[in-house]
Amino acid sequence: MSKKTTTINDLSDLKAKKKESWIVFDQIAPTYDLLNRILSFGIDKRWRKNFKRFLPKQKHLKCLDLATGTGDVAIELARDDRVDFVEGTDLSIKMIEFGREKLQNKKFADKITLKLGDGVNIPNPSSSIDIITVAFGVRNFSDHRRSLKNMVRVLKPKGQAMILEFSLPKNYFIRTVYLFYFRTILPKIGNLLSKHGDAYTYLNKTVEDFPYGEAFISDMKNAGFKKVKTKSLSFGIATLYIGHK
Numbered sequence: 001m002s003k004k005t006t007t008i009n010d011l012s013d014l015k016a017k018k019k020e021s022w023i024v025f026d027q028i029a030p031t032y033d034l035l036n037r038i039l040s041f042g043i044d045k046r047w048r049k050n051f052k053r054f055l056p057k058q059k060h061l062k063c064l065d066l067a068t069g070t071g072d073v074a075i076e077l078a079r080d081d082r083v084d085f086v087e088g089t090d091l092s093i094k095m096i097e098f099g100r101e102k103l104q105n106k107k108f109a110d111k112i113t114l115k116l117g118d119g120v121n122i123p124n125p126s127s128s129i130d131i132i133t134v135a136f137g138v139r140n141f142s143d144h145r146r147s148l149k150n151m152v153r154v155l156k157p158k159g160q161a162m163i164l165e166f167s168l169p170k171n172y173f174i175r176t177v178y179l180f181y182f183r184t185i186l187p188k189i190g191n192l193l194s195k196h197g198d199a200y201t202y203l204n205k206t207v208e209d210f211p212y213g214e215a216f217i218s219d220m221k222n223a224g225f226k227k228v229k230t231k232s233l234s235f236g237i238a239t240l241y242i243g244h245k
C-alpha cells in the first residue's frame with residue numbers, strides 16, 4: 001500500500017475521505033493513545049473494558065478486533081482466560097507498529113497478532129471467528145453496511161460481534177454541554193497536540209454524520225445480526241452494540 005500524506009480541506013465529502021481515513025491515522029499515530037486519554041479524561045479505557053464484560057462464558061474463544069489501531073481492545077481481550085487468540089487488523093501500519101511496541105514484555109502478548117487488514121472486505125474465512133470487536137472503527141469505514149455483512153459471514157454460527165461507537169446523549173442538557181466541548185474545545189486541543197491541521201475536526205465530523213441508536217441497530221439487523229442489544233455508556237456519549245449470528 002503506497003504511503004502518502006493528506007490534509008482534509010473539504011469536509012463535505014466524508015464518504016470519499018473515509019476511503020483513505022487510515023492515512024490520517026498513520027499521521028496521528030504517535031500521539032493517538034495520549035490524546036485519547038486527555039480528550040476523554042481517561043474514560044475511553046473504561047469503555048473498552050466492557051468488551052470483556054460481555055464475552056460469552058465459553059472458553060477457547062478466537063477473536064478478531066477490526067480497526068484495532070494501537071491494539072487497546074486486543075490487549076484487553078487477551079487478558080481474559082476465556083480468550084485463546086486475538087487477531088487485530090487495521091489499514092494503518094503506523095498504528096499497528098505502535099501497538100506492537102505496547103505488546104513487548106506483556107505476558108499475554110503471544111495470544112495477540114497485529115497485522116494489516118481491511119475491516120470492510122474482511123479477508124478471514126467464513127464461519128471462522130467466535131468474537132468480533134470494533135472500537136471507534138466502523139464510522140471510519142468506507143462502507144460500514146458492507147463491513148457488517150462481512151462480520152456476519154466471518155463469524156461462526158452463534159458467534160458474537162461487539163461494536164463500540166460514539167453516540168449522542170438523549171438528555172438535552174447533557175447533550176448541549178457535551179456538544180459544546182465536542183465541537184469547539186476537543187478539535188482545537190486534538191489538532192494542536194497531534195500537530196495535524198484538521199485530523200480531529202474530521203474525526204468529529206464522522207461522529208455526527210454516523211448513524212447511532214435505532215438507526216445503527218437497524219443496519220446490524222439488515223446485515224443479518226440477531227438478538228441485537230445495546231449498552232449505553234457515560235450518558236450515551238458512547239454505545240456498545242452486541243449482535244449474534
Ligand SMILES: C[S@@+](CC[C@H](N)C(=O)[O-])C[C@H]1O[C@@H](n2cnc3c(N)ncnc32)[C@H](O)[C@@H]1O
Nearest residue numbers: 022025067068069090091092118119135136140
Ligand atoms: C479511532 S481509531 C480506533 C482504534 C482502536 N480500535 C481504538 O479503540 O483505539 C480508528 C481506526 O480505524 C482504522 N481504519 C479505518 N478504515 C479502516 C478499514 N477499512 N479497515 C481497517 N481499519 C480501518 C484506522 O486506521 C484507525 O486505526
